[in-house]
Amino acid sequence: MSERVLMKGNEALAEAAVRAGCRYFFGYPITPQNEIPEYMSRRLPEVGGVYLQAESEVAAINMIFGGAGTGERVMTSSSSPGISLMSEGISYIAGAELPCVLMNIVRGGPGLGSILPAQSDYFQATRGGGHGDYRLLVLAPSTLQEGVDLTMLAFDLAEKYKNPVMILGDGFMGQMMEAVEFRTPEPMDLPDKRDWAVGYMERRGTRALVKSLYLDPEELERHNMKLQAKYREMEKNEVRYESYRTDDAEIVLAAYGTTARIARSAINELRREGLRVGMIRPISVYPFPYAPFENLPGSVKNVLVVEMSCGQMIDDVRIGVGRTVPVHFCGRVGGIAPSVDEIEARIREITGK
Amino acid sequence: MKETKIFERPKSMSDVPTHYCPGCTHGIAHRLVAEVIDELGIQKKTFGVAPVGCSVFLYNYIDTDMYEAAHGRAPAVASAVKRIRPDMVGFTYQGDGDLASIGMAEIVHAANRGELITVIFINNAIYGMTGGQMAPTTLLQQKATTCPLGRDPGVNGYPMRVAELLATLAAPAYITRVSVAKPKYVGKAAAAVKRAFQTQIDRKGFSFVEMLSTCPTNWGMRPADAANWVEEKMIPYYPLGDIKVPE
């Protein structure tokens, strides 16, 4: 059992990656995630790994493409505009079915936007982000402990599905400090990289070919069908969410990441007054937990989505809820998080209590 | 009579027909790379990175571990693989659009870091696969589909001498320019490829071989005329020879 240590979010995520066996990091500086590459540049040489600062996010993600092809545990991190630049490379990685972990410590947009916390990259993260029919497995931790645990899980899932996994954080999470514990996860049964990766031609007798190009239309369609079958598997096996005080709830909030923490405070306050408020907190945002929204308790009359965006996850919530109950929205942007007071006021306004 | 085999397909070259146009020199360049891989006995520990462009299918012709990279990014891909697998031998094979236009940042920085990789740079002064558009290496007055009246320096700047540009950096060990346009040049080109791979294996630094090549189809010439055009037009602007050699 390891001890609790007080760490900055970015550093905790980086250390979790190292504990999960990540030995290679390629990245480019951008606020508010700089502590991740900085930490890796100190830490990786200590464990026999390599940190390399790329000349751009474009180069960084293509280094990840190369590195992931060796089957080793590789990672990059960035923030919103940087992820946009990486999107082409992420598409290639997904197309070539390579395992890797990406971290997006989201900041405000569009464009250069700001360096402050935001959740406005939800569409980009959950719909793939780049060109073509592909998905990332996207995990959205709410606390630093969950960030540590999910980062460790991310490396296993990346290998299990040979697919990029994204940790979707926000500027608050990257910059805040909280106590964390590094717990060794249950070992997962994973494919042997020597069966497919670059560097094992002698042993395997056949070479590795890492590519996403299929000019024959039928071959490309078959490749897409194979990818889609994989995404259906993820949707079957990797949905993660938390239901919080929803059993008798009259209104259910939907929120993820730091926003879910703020929503939880509002719920606790109002519960003390007797208001029946609960929350469904997606932990995996792709695959999205549609089922709990499809099967809301009969007591639920309204759903309120809370985000640090102008309304992105609300689309998924609407897909889940359908037309059974109204879906409302409470969002702030620009680096501002909805406050506990604002969320409470919105709940009172909707419920009339 | 005893038969002696004096010519055969290199083992590192796949036994498939190439898709290249008649008179294109990619096949020769491929063969030079495969011959060196055979000669050095490194087929099973070599990885190559194919570009976007005519040689996108390089992976079908060279039988080693292969990547097919995004347009221009081959040096970044190869840098990472080499850092992770330092005992492998890595090469990229890139055209002038891939390397000198969209991929200029990646090639300069990989060279500047002194990555222990070998870059084969095919300079045929045009975009081939996309159908003859202007490249950074297109000569002045040379016509292309996107400069139909010929390259005008006032509009498009001047043809870039990439080998010379990279030679201004401290880290690269071996930078040379050869041609594969006529048989008389191929011997030197073969020696350059071997020296480049050997420079990498000896861990002396980054190695770069620019090959002046033909594109008869997009130049609108017969193959023999294209070979002459390299000699008459390209070599005077892009002189052959070593620009930087290992100490």
Added chain:
Amino acid sequence: MAEFFRSLLAAGFGGQGVLTLGQLVAYTAMYEGRHVTWIPSYGPEMRGGTANCSVMVSDEEIASPVVSRADYVVIMNQPSLAKFEPTVKPGGILLYNEDLVSYRNPRTDITVVAVPANALAMELGSEKVANVVVLGALVEAGDIVGADACLATIKDKLGKKKAQMMEMNITAFEKGREIVRKGISR
């Protein structure tokens, strides 16, 4: 609701050590076995400008780490007073650096503690320890963390590089506590 729940907001110029002050509270609270969150404001500038951080301490897991109303507010410069004075919860404590902040018409529903932080720090030999003087006052005036535990944190986190600075920090902490003790007895 958690039996023990305290929030702190500390604000000042970048370089005045308000982020460190918050971190020292956070470390101490963690050593005391409590849940804790620390969030900095962060801007594009590395030096200068204004900086603030929020700390939550609780005996239960912390939901929102964002502090909108605080039990304790530390004000190290004038602009921060205007911005964060309304943040103090009724019945809470506002501590301010009286060498750099003039606070006229103080709120009457809170306890206000004036700390001559810069003057005391200069007496000790360096303005750098002004934040530790205020930390001493904060710990003495409230109960967010224990004084002995906080002193142990200071020794652990601030004394490793220069023994001389460690002594100065320990004295600064005690001076800060003294201000409050005397103030309260007066």
